[in-house]
Amino acid sequence: MHTLTRTVRFAVGSGSDARGVNGFAGNPHVRGLDRHYELQVSCRGSVDPVTGYLIDIKAIDRAVRDRVVPLFDHAVTTNTSPAALLSQTTDTLRSLPAPLLAVRLFITPYHSIEMAAMDPTTVLLRQRFDFSAAHRLHSPSLSDDENRSLYGKCNNPRGHGHNYVVEPAVRCTPDTLSLADLEAITDRVIIQPFDHKHLNEDTNEFNVAKGGVLPSVENIAQVFFSRLAPALAQHPSKPTLERITVWETDRTCATYPS
Ligand code: NI
Numbered sequence: 001m002h003t004l005t006r007t008v009r010f011a012v013g014s015g016s017d018a019r020g021v022n023g024f025a026g027n028p029h030v031r032g033l034d035r036h037y038e039l040q041v042s043c044r045g046s047v048d049p050v051t052g053y054l055i056d057i058k059a060i061d062r063a064v065r066d067r068v069v070p071l072f073d074h075a076v077t078t079n080t081s082p083a084a085l086l087s088q089t090t091d092t093l094r095s096l097p098a099p100l101l102a103v104r105l106f107i108t109p110y111h112s113i114e115m116a117a118m119d120p121t122t123v124l125l126r127q128r129f130d131f132s133a134a135h136r137l138h139s140p141s142l143s144d145d146e147n148r149s150l151y152g153k154c155n156n157p158r159g160h161g162h163n164y165v166v167e168p169a170v171r172c173t174p175d176t177l178s179l180a181d182l183e184a185i186t187d188r189v190i191i192q193p194f195d196h197k198h199l200n201e202d203t204n205e206f207n208v209a210k211g212g213v214l215p216s217v218e219n220i221a222q223v224f225f226s227r228l229a230p231a232l233a234q235h236p237s238k239p240t241l242e243r244i245t246v247w248e249t250d251r252t253c254a255t256y257p258s
Pocket of ligand 1: 160161162
């Protein structure tokens with residue numbers, strides 16, 4: 001089986017007649033203060049032995065621009081929730097010439113809502129956060145030479161800093177967990193306890209001498225998951241934290257559980 005994901009960007013607000021030629025930036029293109037969205041459409045199935053395609057991406061582009069953009073045009077002028085709009089979008093894209101796997105709508109570059117074609121009764125919310133912290137990688141199980149050799153600059157005695165980005169992925173029933181609540185809970189159990197801290201020295205979770213774990217990006221993702229999952233479970237809507245991704249730099253991230 002193969003999965004193919006196509007990203008389609010488009011603007012909403014001026015009517016879907018604002019067709020452009022720059023699909024990379026968005027088509028229909030932005031006019032004035034239009035809203036700009038990004039939709040990721042994933043299909044799963046077998047590859048055609050003649051064409052080598054799972055699906056012709058032009059079919060996805062056409063379906064989004066001809067049939068989904070008008071749904072958005074209507075939704076932004078009414079009181080439609082993102083989850084309800086995503087449900088309409090998923091239903092519309094079921095007629096694609098390949099089995100629809102999931103649709104993910106980026107409402108902003110940092111916030112998205114995803115619906116699986118097989119389970120339209122739940123959505124997966126993601127929102128990015130940032131925090132800054134210092135850490136040092138130094139394993140007590142290794143000699144000083146081995147630590148220097150393994151961790152290099154990350155073993156410098158006084159530590160060093162990162163601007164981390166954190167993205168929880170939370171499964172919930174549509175329209176039951178507000179972004180405000182997700183932000184408040186994440187801020188309370190992850191951002192506030194760790195932002196502008198020296199992870200090894202200021203927090204028990206990453207202080208090896210106090211039973212903590214090394215503050216590698218892998219361990220940071222796991223520790224954050226173990227803090228956020230039970231906090232979210234106390235919300236009245238009973239959302240489930242599926243996974244959490246932490247970026248240490250824009251080139252390195254870890255997801256737990258994978
Ligand atoms: Ni580092």
